[in-house]
Amino acid sequence: MRPLPSPAVPESTARVARAAFPRGCLAMRIRDEFGAVLESERFVAAFAHRGGPSVSPGMLALVSVLQYAERLTDRQAADAVRGRIDWKYALGLQLADPGFDFSVPSEFRDRLIAHGLEQQILDAILAQCNTRGLLRAGGRARTDSTHVIACIRDLNRLEFVTETMRCALEALAVAAPAWPAGTDAVNADWLARYQQHADSYRLPKGEAERTAFAENVGGDGHELPDTPDDPTAPAHLAGLEAVVLLRTVWAQEYQRDARGVRWRGNKQRPPGAARIVPPHDGDARCGVKRGSAWDGYKTHLTENCDDDLPHLITHVVTTPATTDDHQLTNAVHQALTERGLKPAEHYVDGGYTSAKIILEARALGIEVIGPVKQAGGRPALHTSGYAATDFRIDWHTRQVTCPQGRISTRWSDTTIGGEPRIHIDFSSAGCTTCPAKNICTTAAYRVLTLLPREEHELLQQRRTEQQTEEWKKRYHTRAGVEGSISQAVRRAGARRTRYRGLAKTSLAQVLTAAALNLYRLDTWWTGTPLGTTRVSHYEQLVLSLAA
Template sequence: MSLRPIPVPPVPEATARVARAVFRKGCLAMRVRDELGPLFCDEQFASAFPHRGGPALSPGQLAMVSVLQFAEGLTDRQAADAVRSRIDVKYCLGLELDDPGFNFSVLSEFRDRLIVHGLEEQVLDIMLERLSGLGLLRAGGRQRTDATHVLAAVRAVNRMEFVGETMRAALEALAATVPDWLADIAGQHPVWAKRYGARCDSYRMPKGDNAREEWARTVGEDGFALLEAAHAPTAPRWLREIPAVQVLRTAWVQQYHRDSEGVRWREGKDLPPGRIRILSPYDVQARYSVKRGAGWVGYKVHFSKVCEPDAPHVITNVATTDATVQDTEMTDQIHQSLQKRELLPAEHLVHCGYTSASLLVQARDDYHVNLLGPLRQGRFKVPAGASVRRSRLCMGSGLARHERNEAPVGRGDLQVASNHRSFDVPQVCHRLPDQVASLGQRGGTVAGGAAAAVPDPRRRRGVRHPFVAVLLVAASAVVGSAQSFAAIGQWAANAPQHALARLGRPRRRGTRRTGRAECRDNPPGHRHGLPRRPGRSDRSRSRRLGLAGHRRQGRSRLAARDHARRPYPCRDDGRWPDRQPAEGSRQDE
């Protein structure tokens, strides 16, 4: 079909009168036409059509219908019916009221034509260019990217169904292409008509493991026999170029062994990786993947859109890959696409699948984009020769023990132990206390900084630490992924001494380790300072403590009550004054 460009028609008077009478406040399709005008014209898609042939439908109108179809989540049949019956769609396309529309199959043919000629992003680019020209879209601001799965239009089958259906698809393609040649080959194998005449289904397969293995071996022998006949010197050479025959050959290499002992299944590690394994003879690019506990066969699509509160939430980039491509492989490609469109954000919000140590630095240095997202647990590579702070973190229960020193590293010197597994963390994680402390520093001291201007809402009685230090410690804990008050307190209780001193909190005095906790010489009855007694669990200890942290029975309760009446004052530097424990209190050794 050839393209004969026609100008975009204006909205007919009758269509406009009826549409405005029905939709007095307007609707999406009408606002698109009124605010953006005609978005697409036929000349923009001229490269996808030949110069000869019958006249084709207007690609500009088909592109606009595709946009409305995606916005409302319609199928091809529903979108074609909307063009015939809906007044607002006719208004947007500039059609007369009696326009008959088109068949729904035209939409899928139009999309296939765009993909074949590499114009799949043409519609999105035209829309983004128009929105940018109107000032509705600009670089900077904040965008977010996320991925979702796309199901392939194929049936999910097991391995036995797959090899049987692949063999049947090859026979169907050969029957339509060279029926006489296939009749001669099928005459040598009369059981093929019965075995592969109907669709392969697990209900029709033999029962029992031995019978199923024998059936799979028989299908493998039939497939190798058909491939040998197609590659024989007497067969036409173009037979082996038929896509179904090529899929059969690739699938048999992936699923079967063939040697002097015969044909047998590939098992376990002999199978190819999922990234190259074919799962359906009708869609050779579909792959199996699992994300957030959900598995699917198909593809993965990555959407980037604007999330500014004062700007329209417009999709700025779309990238489609097979299901096995990791999200980290797409971060740089997404930034390249946004840079090409001149729509790079200032802040890019992503989930942990798109982040890594190198990607955080690369986004900042190469694209001037602040990539925001949690770091996933895994192994990160450190550039050779980089000078970083070596640290050992133990994150099993929120404890963090740092052992810092400056040293050039080659690969993997930054180690983190998490649940008896080790992985590397980026250098930026160890500089968080320094960066947060800079908010409250002026001239090398904590006092007098920006955080010091925040008024202290606490009562003077019972104050133990400077308010600036409390703010900075809380900020560091939140940046370090603390999501609750308990996590902030745990982070502060187990942070290294040098980090606390950097943040302005005084060093803990008399610290000692028992098990996995750090115990201090706290006042009697202080719940968080009670050391662990040997041979007793936390659960048994918690039963003996009241809500205020003191014991329910005995002399310790009286001592805790005496301490509650006489709280310790806090010195100016935030340290506990030297004071002996209350008489009669029992401290664990």
């Protein structure tokens, strides 16, 4: 690649574009306001210094963003570069410029992923905004997440293992078509089971028949991973992605002993964070939230929300579906700090907060505003009895007094899940004879587990604060991020990934965020008011009658 300054918009292109769009349009306003918003120098590391000249990476980056802004395929994006006057204006191309082949955007995305440059596109747009005073540090930000469905078919467990076996056979047939012909992998039974997709034919209906079918597939799968290790097999077959995936899936789904190959019980299977769910995307996981389950990923959007500035997405990260939200809070703070966009206030929901997270954020100069979990346990569930907050703690003497006046007999420092905790026991004899035992504990004696003092006191303070109307009014600022997620879903289809794998899905979400920022900048420049919450006609009628 030979980085060159972005050319000015040719006079003929500008004249035709102005005639076609007298009021301008999004692509033209981006060019007028920012010039060449994405410079090629940001992507130098992804291209060789020798060889034939490449298509301008800066142009490809802008094409990728416009492509996601309009939900176009690679072929449609290449056609838009070749035939649309507003895109030619934004890219600074001559009217007769033929553009490029539709395969080029895919190759460009692969280069970005291979060289770790996925965030450069969003960073470049944010840098332009920062220079023009459209972003600033020390303001307000808010974060929320939404699910992303993987680009796969939904399969039950029997279909899943059958399809995994079929994919491994397909990979072997392509990698070394001459070799399987001389092995046991080619036989009539295997052909009947694996010649088509697992969901393309009817599987056995009876429980006994389905179990027998599953065990046959399991036996076939245990034979196949050993076959590439045969001395006569080509050396590269054992490392094929589909074969490695098959070995992992069989270890998770089957057990082999003296009685043969059998299903693993649900408790014997690995946890959801490690368990593979589709054979076509080894990174996707099964996530569950409020009773809804999906196979895929989770994306976390952070936007600034100062009233006097456009609301721009400043950070986006995509994780497997099983990743808890609270694991991302510190990462968001670190990323915003590195970009010079550290907020003074960060509004999040309860999934991103904990006493420890709030304290760590305060050390960075960020106030995390979000609800913490209320006290749990039996009293909280039954709305009666003694909760942990009813016990009086003396941190200096390391003793706890229960509501009945009894003093704890043991105070010990411990760890749970690698985090420090305080374990407190009361006397078994004292609890057994206590008249309030039935409303205190069902165990032989009461046990308390406390956070370290600073975290414990902060937790109690926040639980009290979040019940006040003043705090609720302040926290109302977080609600706006729901509109951002809605816009990402409706405009860019953010809840369904086009690609397979976490890396490509992450890049797609970054491009989606960059596209949304272009829309929001265009709205800011044209003075278009922000959208309001949708209200149905029936709801409007009820509200008007109630008023």
